[in-house]
Amino acid sequence: MVSVKSKSKEVREISWSDSVWFFDIDDTLINTEEASLDGSEGVRKVIEAHLGEEKAKEIQENFNKIFQLMVSGYRVINNDWSKVEGGKEAFDALLAKVENCQSQVKQKYSAVKKWSREMFIKFAADQAGANLTPEIINEAADSYWLTLTEKTIVYPRALELIKEIKNHNRPIFLFTSSDARLKMTDGGQFEYDPEYSMALKRERIELLREKGVNFNIVSIGDPEDKPHLDFFQKGLQMAEADLGKPVALSNAIMFGDSFGGDLQTPKEKMGFGMVVLHQKGKQTTDVNDAHQITTGNLHDVIQYLN
Ligand SMILES: [Mg+2]
Structure with missing residues (x-):
């Protein structure tokens, strides 16, 4: 359903009861x-x-x-x-x-x-x-x-949004890039083992739970990473396994601080219902088109849910 907000262009609203939430972490939820x-x-x-x-x-x-x-x-x-x-x-x-x-x-x-x-x-x-x-x-x-x-501080408005999502009993999935944890050899070369790199990142992302980031599961970019379709499809499969059913992508929302890295593939290749570009310090929330918002305040997104 298309609804018109008095102050903005048209956004295709998403209903709370069917919403599925996906977040980039670095510079979207936390100030990395x-x-x-x-x-x-x-x-x-x-x-x-x-x-x-x-x-x-x-x-x-x-x-x-x-x-x-x-x-x-x-x-x-x-x-x-x-x-x-x-x-x-x-x-x-x-x-x-x-x-x-x-x-x-x-x-x-x-x-x-x-x-x-x-x-x-x-x-x-x-x-x-x-x-x-x-x-x-x-x-x-x-x-x-x-x-x-x-030392990381989760953006306060992001935390508010996370609380609200959990109050509605809706799932949260984190889609994050690899930390590229390489191992140095004695010769001074660096080698990459995706399993090792991923395990270390998983450990560190678990620490965010103590800061109130109450997520279902995290999908990590080892070895395939953003913005490749393979990365997002792997994450989506993990989400669907966690939920025990397919995700209707028209009810999916993806947040990120890089359009090319985080949002373009979900929006243009996968048909996510909404993508939200986070720009630190931005004072307004702009509607870019029916499926995209740009904001400095993640919590503002809830006005586009019904
Ligand atoms: Mg980021």
Whole structure:
């Protein structure tokens, strides 16, 4: 049924009683980008125990710069490199290093894992002239992700929405990307084992329950990841197994902070009833078309349910 809101375009409303809810996690439910700095404290602590305070701080600083370079380079649009420290040259050099240390990943899975924190820790240590064993690198990466997750704040309006969904007794499924947990070999190469990577991420996402994110199950992007259709279909199958029946996709709602990564496939290839683009700090809720809303406040979505 199409209904008209006085202040907006038409949205195809979804009924509470049939609604099925799917969420991206990072930068949709939680503020992940800012939490990376907290995570780097975890890296520092582990390295300090092995190499002392000064080296640990240096490596932490290098790590944060490398991470920031990857984030800012990744976000460049229209070839505007002014916000990237060191510009395109620095970013290209980082990507070349990533390619060089992931031969196995490239060969077996066709694309390298750009966001592996194990690898960033290794690069940061190399810059500081320090040698870290694979064990220390693993331990530091564990500490990074656990510290980040412990310090994470769930967006308050997202929590309100989750409570409301559970008050209506409706299911919540989390669709999240891989953390790309790689293992370093003694030769300094990094290898990818999807089962290992997924198990570590599952453990960390379970911690979100303590923060009020009351979900049914989580589907993780190892090895197939967003935005591939395979990733979403795998997640949907898990949801249907959990519910014991098929999901009518016209009643499904998907939330994410990246249209291309989180929303385009569910909307255009799978026929989700509604997709919601989260933009941090946005003060209004805009209706883009009958199946898409953009908002800074996830809880606002409930006005489109009946
Ligand atoms: Mg995200």
